[in-house]
Amino acid sequence: MVEIQDVSFAYEKEQGTLSHIDLQVGQGECVLLCGESGCGKTTVTKLVNGLIPHFVEGGALTGMVSVNGMEVADTEMYSLAEQVGSVFQNPKSQFFNIDSDSEITFGLENAGVAPEKIKERLEATVSALKIGPLLGRNIFSMSGGEKQSLAFASVYAMNPSVFVLDEPTANLDAEAIDILRRQIMQIKKEGRTVIVAEHRLYFLMDLIDRAVFLQDGKIIRIFSGDEFRGIPEQQRIRMGLRSFTDPVMELPCARPPGTKDGLSVENLSCAFDRQTVFEGISFSAIPGEVLGIVGYNGAGKTTLTRCLCGLLKEEGGTVRLDGKTLNRKQRNRACSLVMQDVNHQLFSDSIWDECEMSMPEGRAEEIEKILKAFDLLEFKERHPMALSGGQKQRLAVATAILSGKRLLVFDEPTSGLDYRHMLGVGRMIRELAGHGCIVLVVSHDREFMEKTCDRIFEMDGRRDGNG
Amino acid sequence: MGVSCKKHMLKFDPRTELLFLVLANVVAFTQHSLWVEITWVVLLLLLIIACGCTKAAGRLAFAFGLCLFLQYYVFSNGPKILASSFTILVSYARKVFPCLIVGTLILQKTSVRELMAALRRCHIPQGLIIPLSVTIRYFPALKEEVGYIRDAMKLRDIHGIQKMECLLVPVMISATTTAEELSAAAVTRGIENPVHKTSMVEMKFGVQDFLCLAVGVVFCFISVTAG
Secondary structure (H helix, E strand, C coil): CEEEEEEEEECCCCCCEEEEEEEEECCCCEEEEECCCCCCHHHHHHHHHCHHHHCCCCCEEEEEEEECCEEHHHCCHHHHHHHEEEECCCHHHCCCCCEHHHHHHHHHHHCCCCHHHHHHHHHHHHHHHCCHHHCCCEHHHCCHHHHHHHHHHHHHCCCCCEEEEECCCCCCCHHHHHHHHHHHHHHHHCCCEEEEECCCCHHHCCCCCEEEEEECCEEEEEEEHHHHHCCCHHHHHHHCCCCCCCCCCCCCECECCCCCCCEEEEEEEEEECCEEEEEEEEEEECCCCEEEEECCCCCCHHHHHHHHCCCCCCCEEEEEECCEECCHHHHHHHEEEECCCHHHHCCCCCHHHHHHHHCCCCCHHHHHHHHHHCCCHHHCCCCHHHCCHHHHHHHHHHHHHHCCCCEEEEECCCCCCCHHHHHHHHHHHHHHHHCCCEEEEECCCHHHHHHHCCEEEECCCCCCCCC | CCCCCHHHCCCCCHHHHHHHHHHHHHHHHHCCCHHHHHHHHHHHHHHHHHCCCHHHHHHHHHHHHHHHHHHHHHHHHCCHHHHHHHHHHHHHHHHHHHHHHHHHHHHHHCCHHHHHHHHHHCCCCHHHHHHHHHHHHHHHHHHHHHHHHHHHHHHHCCCCHHHHHHHHHHHHHHHHHHHHHHHHHHHCCCCCCCCCCCCCCCCCCCHHHHHHHHHHHHHHHHHHHHC
16 A cells, blocks of 8 residues: 655755655555656655655655655655565666676575575566566567566565666667566556556556546646547547557558668678678668668667678678768768767767767858757857757757768667657657758567558567677 | 586685785885796785686786896897886886786785775774775766766877867866766765664684684784794
8 A cells, every 4th residue: 555645855966856745655556656757756666665854865745655664754665665666768788797697586585585485586576577588598689578577576576565666778679578467467466566657558458446637746637547538539639648549540651772862781791790681681771861760679770870881891692872882981981870879979068069079160150050940049058958858859950960970870769758758759760851961760669660660671580699 | 707607616704905005015125036026926916816707817917027137138138228217117117016917816816895894894084994995986987987088089089288278178177077976876876874883794713714814914023023
């Protein structure tokens, strides 16, 4: 039983507030927290798992939160940890160990459980969640989906009665989302409470008992499961929520290779660490077109983008731009990659410098024009890291345009975005294509691809490859 | 991470490995005889080969050989300036080899969990063990990060000294967010629990531990007295 009584909270350093939140979640209930980015759903999860007030510094908290009769504010984090298990958004930063077995038992070892008991729990976890293949693995060799599955398992092993999931699918592909769905189904069957904050909703639709819709830190309405499922399409869009059904993509396949105008990939093969990742890939993409690249984790999407951008040498085949064969160096100059984590590609101490760096002999008017087009001009003196995620992404694109790149590759541009921001990224990509760029988008987000791409290239390479 | 070949290899208690690190240090900095040093290095190399670190052993052996070659052939026959400027560097580098070898063994064949459990058994305070384990865990993550950042730099055509500066900013930024997220995950899994922590790792001194430690201690004794 989780009780939140008239809770208001304001962060000291970050933006975001909660005001007068009242919510009771019964044992065994599965409750969805939904709403646009910044609506406060993550903050609500932090009230339950105790990160507020124990971990988040400062901030003004009023009201009362209790879990199974324990008042969260007066309970030590380690006692709460035995009742409440948390799975977070980023699969990369939830691990303390380098091997998977250690990770699953980590929580139990912290609680001082006897070794025989730990072994029992480990076996129970493996059989309940069907994660046998994850045992005995190096975590750094795992895909994002596998890591998230492992994070779920290591929480399950501690046997908590309440699960708090904070955007667990932000970095997952369809297959991994399905595994997570089955895991949630399992814990629900066992009578555990689930509180999940999410943007992607389709996989949760038949699991939730209630849905809490938040806006600007307030609960606007609490829907019953059936009420929520019955929300008409128009209203859903007005509420800024993602699709309720698993989107089907009905896009035509990529053009055959050999175009004289644009990018032509002919019989391309790549290897990583002397292992073939994919072989004989061929397609074309013409200027003005947005080509989506899909495929399971491990099909070689990352390797393909790295090869197209000239970060990796091909094993065989050719890449042509406007009919002219490009070697690795030339591809490097012609292509740009917008990474999933754009923090990796912004280096300067102001937005203006960032642009000048891409265009050393550039004229100021030109930079100004581009910054204006990307809605960044008013921030030109700011540090890139002080921008929001969407602004950083636009800055990365702006620098690519300034350095005269024609082929733009986006790697998972919508991970963790709500409906409105997803549409925003889609609009930007369409505009880039409208200006004659060739745009490739690698993504798991089918709702986004359906709205943004013209054509689809599916990679079905060897499943055991690396990334 | 080959599970199948694990059985055929020698496996030590992590505490033995830590003790070996101490012994390696003692021997390295007390003895002065070249032959004692070479024997010690060869013994340790054989030890880690038996544990399965064949490749690393090969590399270390080559590097050690190179040091000897430089010091006893190049420096004594080559120009004076070479000898006088590099002798100190090379002879100190040579001294570090025993520690390097044992360090390699610990890093490659001991999981963080085993190491933590061993340190706990030795009554090292928790306040030291947790930061240490998180640091070890952070290195592979850092390597991943640096890989992405270097890709980004290649695409932005950043070269020379600028590279260093450009590497640092994103690494620092991601390090702070990673640290924040990592500690949030840690506290929700009860890392602060004051109870005596347990471990599923069974730790027992085996015959191999006693045998190797005995040889190590005897060797250590000889090198201290004879050196």
